[in-house]
Each structure stands twice: as structure tokens, then as C-alpha cells.
Amino acid sequence: MAVDRLNRSYKLVRRPQGMPAAQDFRLVEEAVPEPAEGQFLVRNHYASLDPAMRGWMDDRPSYLPPIPLGASMRAGTIGVIEKSRNADFPVGRWVSSHNAIEDYSLCDGGGRTRLVDPDGVPSVTNYLSAIGTVGMTAYFGLLDVGRPKAGETVLVSGAAGAVGSLVGQIAKMKGCRTIGIAGGAAKCARLLRDYGYDVAIDYRGKSYPELIAAIGEAAPDGVDLQFENVGGAILDAGLVTLNPYGRIVLCGLISQYNSEPYPLRNVWQLIAKGARMEGFIMTHFFHRGAEALPDLTAWVGQGKLRVDEHIEQGLENFLPAFLRLFEGTNEGKMILKLT
């Protein structure tokens, strides 16, 4: 019985300065909690590791409250219900929820919790990638915030990443020309081979003017829509190469999460071009999941959307797996297998 086992939990015990370090966390073992009326106990099988988690470690106002010191690292997980006192969530079912990096979590079925069907998809982990938050981020960010039109040129930074790889493919389905920016020759090869990008730009070793020149060469008619996952010089360059009436969708600024903010200088271009820069967070779109999930499920099932997942093993390996997101050494959506 689960109650005889201990619950390993990955706690935040110190606010990271810059890149998170081992001393910022502690792995503890606690009693497995018992569900109260209305609650159920989930054995977490897989956790989603995302760059945005870095922001949750800081003690500053954001779209979610900071993780309190001493609390478990918040994370999206999928797992199996082991005990239940909630009739809507029966024992044995797979469930996707916002839990934590821990073996067991108590849930009440609120928020973004939903039952998922492992038989309907190539892999149950897809519910943490293309058929989960990552897929919906690409879907709503591109289609709802960016509103691409067929024939437009779409520039994606972090184009080989979990979100970027999906954005490029969806933009292509919608009839756009796609340019991907990524770091290194191997990733650029994957952009062209695996994600259907028309052009790949390797930002490594490129100065800011060289970046502008490379985008200009890749997009001789300018960029209509930039989907930004990286920020910094890539965003500043994108403001220059953007077309009149262009749009920049701000999804993430991964280059900034462990450092002082990059000083952006080209915001004036938004005026000169009558252009729009708009941020979004998935929590504002969760209530609209039913608009995106049927499309995403169908595209994944039919093989129209290539989904790469990078699965690391072991709850205790949270930190090195998480840091790979910032090293850029993951190939696909980073997932931590907890079982």
C-alpha cells in the first residue's frame, strides 16, 4: 500500500541567484498524505520541466505566486490516481494536473486538473507536450495572439524547443513561410529536417548586426510575425526586421531568466511600423482548452505534428535536467520520469 511508502519531494529552500544551484533545493522524504473528502491521491509518473519554472523560484510578483521557501517545486505532472474520495476522479485513471516534483500529490480536481486517456495517443507523455500546456501555448500564442495569414513570413526563436518546434509546424499548416532561429548546426539541421522550417538561422557567434543581416537575408520581404521564446538581442533585431503592421508574440524570454534584463532599444520601431508586441501566459487560455485540444490530438494522432520529447530519469535528477533547458542541450520537450 502506498501509505507504507514515503513521499520523496523536491523542495525549494533558497531563492536562486542567477542560475539555480544544488544548495537552492533539498530532497526530503515525508509521509504520503491521505485524501480528505473531495480529494484524491495521485502517483506522479512524469513531470513537465519548463523554463517558466525559473520565474516561480523568484520572490517577485508574477502571473503565479512565488513558490514559498520550503515548499515543493511546482510542476505540471501526469500520473495515476491511487486513492480517491472524489467520484469524478476514480482510482486507476490517468490525470494531468499542476502538482509538484514529488512522488505523490493530493488533488481536489480544481484548476487545470483533467482526466486523460493514455490509449488515444502515441504516448501518455504527449499530455505534457503537444496535447498539454506546451501544445496549447504554441496553438493559442500563434493562432490567437499572432493571427497569422496564409502567405505571411513567420520568424520563430527557440525554434527547436518544445514550443518553437510546434509553432513552426502549425504556421506551416496555415500556409506561412517559416524561419527558425536556433543555436548550433545540429539544431538548425533539425529545424529543416524535422519541423519543416523553410530557413534555419544559427544565432551562435552572430553579432547583433549580423543577426539583423541574417534575418534580412532569410526574409527578403520582411517578417510579418515573430514568435519570441528567447528575447535579448534576437528580440531587438526582430524589431528592426519586422514589417509594417507586424506582430511580435512574446511567449518567453529564456535568455533573460538567469540574468539581468536585456536593455531593449528598438521599441520605437513599433511606432514606425504600426506594429504590436503582445505577451501571453497559458493560464489566461486554460478555460479555452476545448478549442485547441481536439486539433492537437488529431494532428499528433495523424502524424501531422512531429513531437519530440526528451525524457530524463529520476525525481532526484530534477536540477541537472532543468538546467539543460538553459544549456539548450535538450532535444524536444523536457520531461522528468518520476517512477
Next chain:
Amino acid sequence: MAVDRLNRSYKLVRRPQGMPAAQDFRLVEEAVPEPAEGQFLVRNHYASLDPAMRGWMDDRPSYLPPIPLGASMRAGTIGVIEKSRNADFPVGRWVSSHNAIEDYSLCDGGGRTRLVDPDGVPSVTNYLSAIGTVGMTAYFGLLDVGRPKAGETVLVSGAAGAVGSLVGQIAKMKGCRTIGIAGGAAKCARLLRDYGYDVAIDYRGKSYPELIAAIGEAAPDGVDLQFENVGGAILDAGLVTLNPYGRIVLCGLISQYNSEPYPLRNVWQLIAKGARMEGFIMTHFFHRGAEALPDLTAWVGQGKLRVDEHIEQGLENFLPAFLRLFEGTNEGKMILKLT
């Protein structure tokens, strides 16, 4: 006859470095041109002086081509048709057009040229302020780009300026709470007394954290819409005080026009808040003038919209009058009387 007179023309002869200087211009006298078939000759009576003209003096790509060295300073003017070989533009009629700082201009009726009626308005100069480009800038920028809802809090920088003073009044008509930022006690008094702002913030002498605190105090429930005319630290602070789903309308960045761009650090806030920052230029809206001009004309005629104009005398005084825009010593829309 006009042909016997000379045409004084204010030419750009050198690209300004930073603040424009006398040596960047030359006042020349030339023959008054003769209209060809389809053209007409306008005696320019008043010219609109706007911060955006500083950008036209630079040799860099923007929404309008740079003014060529040796050419007259481009400016919106109103004047009277003296000779005409275009049946749509008869002699004696007042006309509003994009001409130059010169006594006489040749027009062909294209672009933004339109006949105006001096009898229908308190002053014919209103066609260079509330019933012209400035009024349409406030109207479309606030209503079309910003889309305020009744009950929202609207923050306006450069709030005592030509555009800002109108934005505050229109936002108030639409049921918004209005906060104006301006420089100095006298301007702040005008915000409250003349333009109906609910709160006035004097940015002078305030550090960046003090600016954030002052906006926070003026807007305890946060800012829903910021109408930005100034840029720099005010824009960076506004990103902090903006509400979720907030909007920043970028109309101008007057603090930046004679200096290196301010390095903006808080763009991340657009993501955390699911917020939008959008620029616009009036040239993208001119074709929709018929949507705005009836409202603006009625509001001015009925005294619902207070219009302040600051009229300086003499074509030869272009430069000192223009520089007052950056000193902030004008009280109302800056207009140069050429006759």
C-alpha cells in the same frame, strides 16, 4: 500678383546630431512656382510643428522617407489656394495639406490634402490641432488601438501636450478614470483644471522607483491602458504598474528623439500580464478620417473638447518654436503662423 513675390523656404541642409541647431537649416528665397495642369498653388498660413518632425530630419528608414538635404522642412499646413489648374481645388478655398515650412507650396490634391471650412469651427487653426492630425491621433490611438472600456483606468504621459490633452478628455467622455503625467506644477494644474484629469503626476525630480510609487498611489487598482507620448523611464515604469490584460498604446517617445534610445528593461511584464504594447502612426489611419472628423468637429464646436493652441509668429522662427516642443514650454498644440 504672387509671381512677383519671392517664396521663403526653410531648408534642411545638415542632419542634426542630437538637438537640432541653427546650422542645420537655411532660410532661402526662391521664385514662387507656377502650377502645371492638375496642380494648384497654396499660400501657407499656418504650419503644424510636431515632435515627429525630428525623426524626418534623420537619414534612417522610418514610416516616411527622410527629408533630403537641401529640401524644405516637410510640415502639415493650412492655407488658401491662390492659383489653380485643378477644378476640385478652386482659388480662394482653405486647404489642409502636407506641405512644407515655406510661403507657397505646389499641390496636386493627392495624399492627405483636403478642403476645410473656416466658418464651421472656432478657429481655422483647429484643422491643425483637434480637427486635424493631432485630433485623429488621439482619437484612433485611444479608441482604436487602446480600446478603453468604461470604468477602466487610463494613464497618459505627455498629458498636457497637444495629443495627451485630447486623449485625457476623450477617455473621460468614454467613462474612464484618467491619470495624467506631465512636467512641472503649472502643467499638472492644467491637467486637473483644463483637461479633467482625475489625478496629475509631476514626473520632474522623481526617480524611477518614485515614479512607480506615484503611479501606484494614483492607480491603486492598477492601470488598464497607458497612452504613451514620452517613453524612457515613464514607459519602463508603466510596464510595472500595468494590469493583467493591460494595453500600452505607443504614440510617441519624445524623450528619445534627440538622444540614444532608452534601454527598456521591463518588457517581460508583457508576458506576465498577458499585455499588449502597440504602436501606430497616423498615416495608417488617414483613410479612416471620416470616422473621426465628425465626432471631433462636433466636440470642438459644442465646447466638449477643450483645445489649446500655442501659436508662434513667423516662418523664420521655425527652429526656436520647434525646440520648445522638447523644452516642454509650449502650452497646447504648437503652430507656426507663416503670414
